[in-house]
Amino acid sequence: MIEISLCMIVKNEEETLGRCLESMEGLVDEIVIVDTGSSDRTREVAGRYTEKLYHYVWRDDFSAARNFAFDKAGKAYCMWLDADDVMSLAGREEFQNMKRELTDSADMVLLPYHTGFDEMGRPSITYYRERIMRNAAGFRFQGRVHEAVALSGSVVKGTAVIEHRKERKGDSFRNLRIYQDMEKRNEEFLPRDLYYYGRELVSHRLYEKGRQVLQAFLRDREGWKENKIDAARQLAVCCYGLGQEEEALLALLQSFVYDMPRGEICCDLGRHFLDRGRYREAVFWYEQALGLKPERDSGAFIQEECYDFLPAISLCVCYDRLGEWDKAETYNSLAGSFRPDSPCYLQNLEYFKKLWRP
Template sequence: MATISLCMIVKNEEKTLARCLDSIEGLVDEIIIVDTGSTDRTVEIAAEFTDKIFRHPWTDDFAAARNASFSKASMEYCMWLDAEDVLLPTERDKFLQLKQSLPPDTDMVMMKYNTAFDETGNPVFSYYRERLIRNVPEYRWVGEVHEVISPAGNILYSDAAISHKKEGPGDPDRNLRIYRRMLESGKNLDPRQLYYYGRELYYHWQYEEAAAVFEKFLDLPEGWVQNKIEACTVCADCYYRLGRNDDALPVLLRSLSFDTPRAELCCEIGNHFLKCGNYRSAVYWYETALTRERNDRTGGFVLPDCYDYIPMLQLCVCYDRLGDREKAREYNEMAGSCKPFSKAYLYNKRYFESLS
C-alpha cells in the first residue's frame, strides 16, 4: 500500500482546518502543517492532529511555501490540501481504494477538484489537479500565485474527488496584489502567470486591462491550450461588460482555432446570439453543445451543466421566442429531468401551464 504525507500550508484557518483534517483522518500516514503567520487558533487546532508543525515566513510566494511543506515529508507520496478543502464521506472509500491499489510506478495522481455547487450540492464547476505527487526532488511547485506542479511521469487519473468548500471571502485582493508587486519589481510574467493575472483583473472588475492582458496572452505562441480556450471566454465577457459586444464574438470564435468546440464554448456563443435576438443561430450552438462529448481529463475547467441542463433550458427560451411552444416545453422538461428542483425549470413549467 502506498504511503502518503499530507502537506498543508495554512494561515488563520481556525474556521475550517479541523473540518479538513477530520475528513481525511485515517487515510494518510503523516500530516505536515506549515504555518505562514497565523494569529488565531490555527496552530492549536493543527496540534490536535499532528506534532509535525513548522513555521515558514510568508514572502508572497505560494510555491515556496508549498515546497517548504513538501521538504518535511517522509512518505512515498505528498498530497496537498487547502484548509477549505474536504474529502466528502462519499469519496472516502474511493480514496482508500486508490491508496490500496496504486501501482508502484505511479508518479502523479490527478484527482477531480470540485469548486462550485448547485442548490442540491452537485458540482457545477470542476477540473483535475495534481493531488498525489511522488516525493522526489524533481517534482516541486512553481509560481508565486496559482502555483502548479506540471504533470509528468506516469500519471494516473482517479475517480476520487476533493471538494473546495469556501467559508467567507478570505483576502480577495491578495493574488492581484502579488502580481502587481511582481510587475513593479520588473519581473516578466510567463504565459501561465499572464493568463491568471488577466483572471485576477477580471475578478476585480478591471475589464479594460483584463481584456488587454488576455489579448496579449492569446497572441503569444506559447501557452497551454486549455488556458487559451478559457481566456477567449473570459475576454469575451470583459467586452460584454464594457459594452463592446461586437468585439466579443470574434474572440469567442477564436477559441475554435485551438481545438474543437467544448460544450462550454458552444453555450457562450449560443448566449451571444440569444442576447442579439438571433434565435436560430442560438439554437444551432445550443444544439451543438448537446452533441459534445464531455472530457474531464483535458485539465481545463469543466462546467457539467453545459453538456445538458443549460443548453436544454436555453433551447426552451429560444423556441418559445420563435413561437414553437411545444418544442420549448419539451426542452424545459428535458432540463427538468437534469435538475428537477431548478427554479428556472419550475418557473418555465408554471409559465407553460398558464398557457394551457
C-alpha cells in the same frame, strides 16, 4: 501499500482545518502543517492532529510555501490540500483502494476537484488537479499565485473526489495585488501567470487591462490549450464590458483555433445571439452544446450545466420567443430531467399550463 505525507500551508483557518483533517483521518500516514502567520487558533487545531507543525514567513509566494512543506515530508509520496478542502465521503473508500493498488512506479496522481456547487449541493465546476507526487522525484510548485506542478513522469488518474468547501470570503484582492507587484518589479510572467492575471483582472472588472493581458497570453505559443480556450471566453467578457460586442463575438470564435468546440463556448455564443434577439442563431449554438460531452480527461475547468441544463432551458426560451411552444415545452421538460428542482423549470411548467396556443 504506499505511504503518503499530507502537506498543507495554512493561515487563520481555525474554522475549517479540523474538518479537513477529520476527512483525511486514516487515509494518510503523516501530516505536515506549515503556518504562515495565523493570529487565531489555527496552530492549536493543527496540534491536535500532528507534531509536524512549522512556521514559515509569508513572502506573497504560494509555491515557495508549498515547496517548504513538501521539504518537511518524510513519506514516499506528498499530497497537498487547502484547509477548506475535504475528502468526499464516497472518496474515502476510493482513496484507500488507490493506496493499496498504486505501485511506487507512479510519479504523480491526479484527482477530481469539485470547486463549485449548485443550490442542491451538486458539483457545478469540476476538473483534475495534480494532487499526490512521489517525494524522491523532486517535483516543485511554480507560480507565486495559482501555483501548480508541471505534469511529468508516470501520471495516474484516481477517482477519489476532493471538494472545495469554502466557509468564508477571503481577501478577494490578494492575488491581484501579487500579480500587480510582480509587474511593478518587472518579474517574468510565465504563460500560466498571464492567464491567471487576466482572470483576476476580469473578476475585478478591470476590462481594459484584462484585455491587454489576455491578448498577450493568447499570442504566447507556449500557453496550454485549455487555458487558451478559457482565455478566449475571458477576453469576450472584457470586450462586452468595454462595449465591444463584435470583438467579443470574435474572441469566442477564436477558441475554435485551439480545439474542438466546448459546451461552455457554445453556450456563450448562444447567449450572445439570444441577448440580441437572434433566436435562430442562438438555437444553433445551444443545440451544439447539448450534443457535446465534457472533456473530462483534458484537465480543463468544466461547467457541468453547459452540457445539459443550461442549453436545454435556453432552448426553451428561444423557441418560446419564436412562437414554437411545443418545442419550447419539450426543452423545458428536458431541462427538468437534469434539474427537477430548478425554479426556472418549475416556473415554466406553470407558464405552459396557462399558455394560450392558436
